[in-house]
Amino acid sequence: MSEKVVSEESGTTTSVVIGAKSRADATPAFGTPDVLKGRRVLGMVPGKPLAGDRKDPAEDDMVMVFPHLLVRHAVAAMSILLAVLVIAIFFDAPLRAIANPTVTPNPEKAPWYFAALQELLAHFHPLIAGVLIPGAIIMGLVALPYIDRSLFILTSHRKVAVATFTTFMVVWIALTIVGFAFRGPNWGWVWPWQEWHGEL
Amino acid sequence: MDVRNTADTDLIDRVRETRVGRSIWRTPRRVTPRDRAAAHWSSFLLHIYPVKVRKEELSFQYSWYLGVISTVLFASLAASGVWLMFFFVPSPGQAYTNIQTLQTEVPFGQYLRNVHRWSAHLMVLAVAMHMAKVFYRGAYKAPREFNWVIGVILLVMTLLLSFTGYLLPWDQLAYWAVTVGTEMAAYVPFAGEKVQSILMGGNTVGQATLIRFYVLHVAVLPIFLTIGITFHLWRWRKDSMLDLDRGEPNV
Numbered sequence: 281m282s283e284k285v286v287s288e289e290s291g292t293t294t295s296v297v298i299g300a301k302s303r304a305d306a307t308p309a310f311g312t313p314d315v316l317k318g319r320r321v322l323g324m325v326p327g328k329p330l331a332g333d334r335k336d337p338a339e340d341d342m343v344m345v346f347p348h349l350l351v352r353h354a355v356a357a358m359s360i361l362l363a364v365l366v367i368a369i370f371f372d373a374p375l376r377a378i379a380n381p382t383v384t385p386n387p388e389k390a391p392w393y394f395a396a397l398q399e400l401l402a403h404f405h406p407l408i409a410g411v412l413i414p415g416a417i418i419m420g421l422v423a424l425p426y427i428d429r430s431l432f433i434l435t436s437h438r439k440v441a442v443a444t445f446t447t448f449m450v451v452w453i454a455l456t457i458v459g460f461a462f463r464g465p466n467w468g469w470v471w472p473w474q475e476w477h478g479e480l
Numbered sequence: 481m482d483v484r485n486t487a488d489t490d491l492i493d494r495v496r497e498t499r500v501g502r503s504i505w506r507t508p509r510r511v512t513p514r515d516r517a518a519a520h521w522s523s524f525l526l527h528i529y530p531v532k533v534r535k536e537e538l539s540f541q542y543s544w545y546l547g548v549i550s551t552v553l554f555a556s557l558a559a560s561g562v563w564l565m566f567f568f569v570p571s572p573g574q575a576y577t578n579i580q581t582l583q584t585e586v587p588f589g590q591y592l593r594n595v596h597r598w599s600a601h602l603m604v605l606a607v608a609m610h611m612a613k614v615f616y617r618g619a620y621k622a623p624r625e626f627n628w629v630i631g632v633i634l635l636v637m638t639l640l641l642s643f644t645g646y647l648l649p650w651d652q653l654a655y656w657a658v659t660v661g662t663e664m665a666a667y668v669p670f671a672g673e674k675v676q677s678i679l680m681g682g683n684t685v686g687q688a689t690l691i692r693f694y695v696l697h698v699a700v701l702p703i704f705l706t707i708g709i710t711f712h713l714w715r716w717r718k719d720s721m722l723d724l725d726r727g728e729p730n731v
Binding site for chain 2: 341342343344345346348349350352353356357360361363364365367368369371372373374375376377378379380381383384385388389390391392393394397398401405406407410411418421422424425426428429431432433434435438442445449479480
């Protein structure tokens, strides 16, 4: 197979040798591309027709970031910004009474993203719930790509990794919801539609 | 082909053609895809992006744009946060009254505090979802393992930023949430009390804790997070030139 360099400038697929001055110079002998005197060939890539010339463009075709990706990112950016600006109109950030070291609120609630840890703290020794479990989760996440070294990327080809991750994620979300919305005074069970103790 | 002085030339093209325009953009002619790639490559604003991406990467379903969303929320937090700093003194005697004054007397004070608060909660959510999305897409696989590790560090930093900011209003919610959080540090084996006293600057949450959390929140953590995001995006751009995510083994 002859090596080709794709030139996009002409809008069509051409085989040229780097450093060639004209199309005539560039016609390569089969399998052995010419190199003009005084020029170095820096690299060769296998020939591949341009996306526009192909009958059915594939998903792995390369497209220009400007404008295709940029316009989508701009829409995503403005949408989330609009969402925040609208939420901030209708919902005020909470401000309770001034901090008082002598009055402990009941329940004492950590921020929602630590609610799962706080829920674990109610069941296990603080060394386990507050130090070992969060430490193990972070180390496990860091180590994940070095443990799961199979090169398959489709979820159907890596069932063990997907099942493990999904299990942890579901348990974590459940603990967060319980700690955030289902816990009341003395960390006792409450139904959120009867008593609301969640704090944002 | 020369685009100069043609009828369908945009104003921006004519500006680029001027002597000053050419000194700024350096690649004034935008005719072929190669010209446009060269222009992209030499643009400072676009340098965080690759010139081309796989078509598949454009779709909402591919990423849910969670990386962009996290970054935008961080920008919103930086902007509203700097503004809030003008009205805030990190001292137990003043912090709470500062927030009350901000909410009642400063124009748009309550509104910008709301923007900061909800951006913070949404950023934690967006970063966590970004991680899950990357996991299910298998985008942590070789050779991108280390960018996943940087991402985990960014998630931890996001949580720490949110947690340090939680104390600043100095109300009951802030005070007791941070008391619960820092008490956990006391259970770190061997050095627990040391860790706790370093975090709190004493035995209880007080002035020393507030100034520590404040400096971490407005300077140390944002700087490290910015550096981390820069590194994360740099590796993303470099790796975008690889042929990945085909549903077959990456070889």
